[in-house]
Amino acid sequence: MYDVFIxxxxxSGGFIALELSKYNLKVALCEKSLEPCGGSSRANSGIVHAGYDPIPGTLKAKxxxxxxxxxxEMAKRLNIDLNICGSYVIAFNDADDQKVYELYKRGITNNVADMTVLSGDAVRKAEPNISDKVTSALxxxxxxxxxxxxxxxTSSELATQNGVDFLRGNEVVAMEDMGGYIKVITNKGSYDTQYVxxxxxxxxxKIANMLGDNSFGIIPRKGEYLILDKNESGIVNSVIFQVPSDMGKGILVAPTVDGNVLLGPTSHNITDRDDKSTTKPGIAEAVAGAKRSVPTVNERALITMFAGIRAVPSTGDFIIGQSAANSRLFNAAGIESPGLTSSPAIGEYVVKLMAESGVALEKKKQFFMQRPAEKKVCSMPPEEACKLIESxxxxxxxxxxxxKVxxxxxIDAIHRPAGAVTxxxxxxxxxxxxxxxQGGFCTSRVIEILSRELNVPETEIRKQNEGSELLYRVLRDPEAKQ
Amino acid sequence: MKIDDKTITCIACPNGCEITVSFDENGNISNISGNKCKNGIAYAQSEVTAPTRILTSSVLVENGDFPLVSVKTASPIPKELMREAVKQLAKCVVKAPVHVGDVVCGNILNTGVDVVSTANVGTK
Amino acid sequence: MENTITQQYIDKDLVIIGGGPAGLAAAAAAKENGIDDIVILERDKYAGGVLRQCIHDGFGLKIFGERLTGPEYAARYEEKIRELNIELKLNSFVLNVTPDKIVQALSPEGMLFYRAKAVILAMGCRERTRASIMLPGTRPAGVYTAGLVQRLINIDGYVPGKEAVILGSGDIGLIMARRLTLEGVNVKAVYELMSYSSGLKRNIVQCLDDYNIPLYLNHTVIEIHGRNRIEGVTVAKVDEKKQPIPGTEEFVKCDLLVLSVGLIPENELSKSAGAALNKVTGGLFVDDNMSTNKEGIFACGNVVHVHDLVDYVTLESVNAGKCAAEYIKNGSANGDIINVVPENGVRYVVPNTVHRDSQKDSVNFMFRTGNVYRDAKIAVYDGDRLIKSIKKKILTPGEMETVKLTADEIKSVKGEIHIGVEA
Structure with missing residues (x-):
């Protein structure tokens, strides 16, 4: 019996798991993909928003x-890169200028520090590649x-290191309230839990519906993105937004922590929640949108394209808290932008709400605060690299x-808690x-390493999910010889 | 019986002439046309009478530092035997070490042609 | 990465980056021209580069007068390297080359820093990807570049699918069509965006026609379908501007899409060394000695321009090896420099400059055209003066062309050498 089944x-799930793993609770983190992070969190802009955008008083703002x-602090504890590079919301006309000023005021109300409204020239001085047509910016x-x-x-990994069970490849198909507990049925088995x-x-x-909660809906909204070669890094040094609309924050041009350039997203409501395909019009729209902000964007340096699905809540705000329909269900739903930024706070907030509603939380004696640093040989001082290689x-x-991996x-990535299997x-x-x-050289080597380390045949190594096996058969099978 | 004309693409040079070969009542070549140079005539003659190809493939290696060794037929074999020859090679296993030129399958499909290794494979 | 003052350098006369056909031939030539202190740094676990996975035949006609397979061709040079006792370091990946010829490499022995008198860049090329042709759709397993498919089958021993579509009719795509077919894969078709194939004619005949695999010119794949494993592609006919023609879309079921959409010289290290690149090809700028614009840094093979035949790589690399040896012994070649300019349908020419007083008897100028020309001439001009004109029955982008100018012809040039196509 689990105490909490996420x-x-x-x-969101990762940070809730991490927060819960501080306490003496039996916690499961259930994921339908084979790796943590198979959905919305995998494909989005990767922006830590300052907080001027959400309407004051909403959960999103808070x-x-x-x-x-x-x-x-979280990035430090998880040992991942966070670059506070700043952002500009750029205006192209009077109406935009007005919106920029409104965002500024909203930011003040939301207690956002260090904002300025700049003239077009001042923006271009800081970001020389920004369009001549820009009139002002926040x-x-x-x-x-x-x-x-x-x-x-990494939040899933650290939670797992702290005793959370990571259940990969488990798609929840039904849930049943058994009176004293909930039975969660997945494609792999069934699990009993006090809380979900x-x-x-x-x-x-859909998950909420399984326990009778029909209080909200999720509208899937697709966003297509392009990633440019690291050779293009430096075209912008901060995140360049256009003024937001009802459909989101618009197409941005941004550096990534890894040194690439990100363009996108488009924003279109879709009906198929798993439709992560890129489209010709989508790519064109992302390129055109990016060029509007930064005309020198070089789309020929494209190295990959992807699409993500935002989970847009029917209510307009994050849906977080104990369900009115079933007290054993806590929702953390409708986590669209600024969900990524909010996620550590969502973890904190959900656990606080659970405590308030009577879930007993008793701190563990031992809790690993810090996820161990990953070894990155090519960014080490040579002496350190030599020592590591010698060992x-x-x-x-x-x-x-x-x-340069x-x-x-x-091998480390495979053997970490909740490590890589694909x-x-x-x-x-x-x-x-x-x-x-894009894997032209290393795919065959990575397949070989996964196969060896996980002790499964190479033909069973997958790209992502079940059914995504990379190889069809062995060319020369000794067993098949006559 | 009269054989229909055959059209083949010449590979003697990048020009890739479409050459038409005609036959007389006895099945002998009566005319070759479409070629821009005389190289095309020789190519067309052999291609319509007895087309042959070098087959290259791989064979499983036991205890090698590579799982496979690349191989080829030491000389061209009839074109129509290519698929059958690969099936034959799929059943073949050699022990490491293997050296360039080692015969890995003698007289494949009774063509009189040996299949020889084209790479060196050391022991594991 | 910053190098500390206490860093231990390994001094070498010549460091060669890449142990493929270019690096091996250059090393042998340097050694035969009097340089003993050489190391070849190869990133893979074997030497020979891509030749090891090119198990088909047709290599070596120019150099050896035989139709060798790739591994056989490679084995001859590996043997030569062994005989000449040249140091070959495998699994050694070069991270950085500085303009003053410090070469930093990561290997299972540690992080190594070489200080070289001369460097030869011979890293080869890489394949263009799905993104380089902006091919939309889902991102399933089973979408691979032709070179990766070749490695999976020929080196690792795996068949990556059972029903294949091939996009691009370059040589690797054609060769893989035959290889897959012979291993029981149903190769449904090869689609080519252009109105001609960039592959060699003999490959079209022996890899496609022999097995009745259709080649659709002026066609391309416009979308990839399938969530986990690829389930099919949408193909369409394209117009003169290479845009898909509405109404010609067709779904083709497959579980493998092989992309053979071109090669790009791999010049990230060349950039770190400060060597200038050709914007048209992404290859390095070199002179007739295969020297880059950085003194003592030479280059050869596909890192300079993508070759059609390995024999030409070898010839070019022998020149690079000889000239690097000459540089190590006697310093830079001085004297007047003549620019070489491609024009009228010629996309690029290698070398980009030539010494007026070249010590060689002749210099070969290698180039490719941007289009197909029939019954045309290659014309070489010095200003308005025609130096040479060569009749060609056909010129195609898929085949590299060569014009040879003698030392006297080069000496006579007053302005620049222009190479172009004439009717």
């Missing part, structure tokens, strides 16, 4: 500001960039040429295959 290991405060110093999937994965936390992203409404030569073997680093799992953790050749 459905969904995106940033948790955005708190999340933004917590993020630097500068927010505290905006940051982070890898969204690294944030979700619903952090199921675009499927959160284990696999740290001296480059597997991914573009991102060694075999040792990949090609994409390795890619999201250590960036092997994420560079300009």
């Amino acid at each position: 459905i969904g290991s995106g940033v 948790l955005n500001v708190r999340g933004s405060e917590l993020m630097p 500068y927010a110093r505290t905006t940051g960039i982070i890898s969204p999937y690294k944030l979700a994965i 936390v619903n952090a199921a992203g675009v499927y959160a409404d 284990n030569p696999s740290y001296g073997k480059i597997v991914c040429r573009c991102e 060694t075999e040792g680093e990949i 090609l994409d799992g390795v890619k999201m953790r250590v960036r092997a295959g994420m560079g300009r050749c």
Whole structure:
């Protein structure tokens, strides 16, 4: 019997799990994908928002500001990169200028520090590649960039290290209130639990429905993104937004923590919640939108394209708290932007609400605050690298040429708590295959390493989920010989 | 019986002439046309009478530092035997070490042609 | 990464980056020209580069007068390197090359810093990807570049699918069509965006026609379908501007999409060394000695321009090795420099400059055209003066062309050498 069963290991689920893992509770973190972070958290802008955008008084506003405060400490504890690079919301005309000023005022109400409204020229002085047509901008110093999937994965990893059971490849198909507890039925088995936390992203409404909660709906909204080669880094040094609309924060141009350039997202409501395909019009829209802000954007330096699905709540605000329909259900639903920024605060807030509603929380004696640092051989001082390689030569073997990832680093990613079992799992953790050749050179090596370390045949190694096996068969099978 | 004309693409040079070969009542070549140079005639003659190809493939290696060794037919074999020859090679296993030129499958499909290794594979 | 003052350097006369056909031939040539202190740094676990996975035949006709397979061609040079006792370091990945020829490499022996008198860049090329052609759709398993498919089958021994579509009719795509077919994969078709194939004619005949695999010119894949494993692609005919023609879309079921959409010289290290690149090809700028614009840094093979035949890589690399040896012994070649300019349908020319008083008897100028020309001439001009004109029955972008100018012809040039196509 679990005390708490969390459905969904995106940033919300990850931070709720991490927060709960401080206490003497038996916690499951259930994920339908084979790796943590299979949904919305995997594909979004990766922005830590300053907090000027949400309407004052909303949960979004409250948790955005708190999340933004917590993020630097969280990034340190999780040992991932956070770059507080600042942002500009740029205006192109009088109406935009007005919106910029409104955002500024909203930011003041939301207690956002270090904002300024700048003239077009002042913006261009700071970011020389920004369009000549820009008339003004809201500068927010505290905006940051982070890898969204690294944030979700590392919070899940640290929670797992602190005793949370990570249940991968488990898709919840039904739940039953058994009176004294809830039975959660997945495609892999059934689990009993006192409480359920619903952090199921675009499927959160369906999950809530399983326990009779029909109080909200989730509207899937697709956003398409482009990633440019690291050679393009420096085209902007901060996040460049356009003024937001009802459909979101518009198309941005931003550096990534890993040194690439991110363009996008588009914003279109869709009906298929799993439709993560990119489209020709979507790509064109993202390019055109990015060029409007930064005309010198070089789309020929494209290295990959992807789409993410935002979980837009029917209520307009985050839906967080104990369900009115079933007191054993806590929702953390409708976590659209600024969900990533809010996520550490969501973890804190959900657990606070659970305590208030009577869930007994007793602190554990031992809790690992800090996720161990990943070894990155190519960014170490040479002496340190040499010592490491001497102790284990696999740290001296480059597997991914573009991102300079060694075999040792990949092996580490596989054997960490809630470690990688798939090609994409390795890619999201250590960036092997994420560079300009997009796995052309390293795919076969990573498959080989996964197979060896996990002791499964190479033909069973998957890209992402079940059914995404990378290889069809062995070319020459000794068993098949006559 | 009269054989229909055959059209083939010449590979003697990048020009890639479409060459038409005609036959007489006895099945002998009566005319070759479409070629821009005389290289095309020789190519067309062999291609319509007895087309042959070098087959390259791989064979499983036991105890090697690579799982496979690349191989080829030491000389061209009839084109129509290519698929069958690969099936034959799929059943073949050699022990490491293997050296360039080692015969890994003698007289494949009774063509009189040996399949030889084209790479060196050391022991594990 | 900052290098500390206490850093231990390994001094070498010549450091060669890359142990593929270019690096091996250059090393052998340097050694044969009197340089003993050489190291070849190879990132893979074997030497020979991509030749090891090119198990098909057709290599070596120019150099050896035989139709060798890739591994056989590589083995000859590996043997030569062994005989000449040249140091070859495998699993050694070069992280950085500085303009003053410090080469930093990561290997299972540790982080190594070489201080070289001369460096030869021979890193080869990489494949263009799905993103480089902006191919939209889902991101399932089973979408691989042709070179990756070749490695999976020929080196690792795995068949990556059972029903394949090939996009791009470059040579690797054609070769893989045959290889997959012979291993029982149903290769449904090869689609080519252009109105011609960039592959060699013999590959079209022997890899496609032999197995009745259709080649659709002026066609491309416009979308990838399938959530986990690829389930199919949408293909369409394209117009003269290479845009898909509405109404011609067709769904083709497959569980493997092989992308053979071109190669790009891999020049990240060249950039760190400060060597200038050709914007058209992404290859390095070199002179007739295969020297980059950075003194003592030479280059050869696909890092300079993507070759059609390995034999030409070898010839070019022998020149680079010889000239690097000459540089180590006697310093830079001085004297008047003549620019070489591609024009009228010629996309690029290698070398980009030539010494007026070249010590060589002749210099080969290698180039590719941007389009197909029939019954045309290659014309070499010095200003308005025609130096040379060569009749060609056909010129295609898929085949590299060569013009040879003698030392006297080069000496006579007053302005620049212009190479172009004439009707």
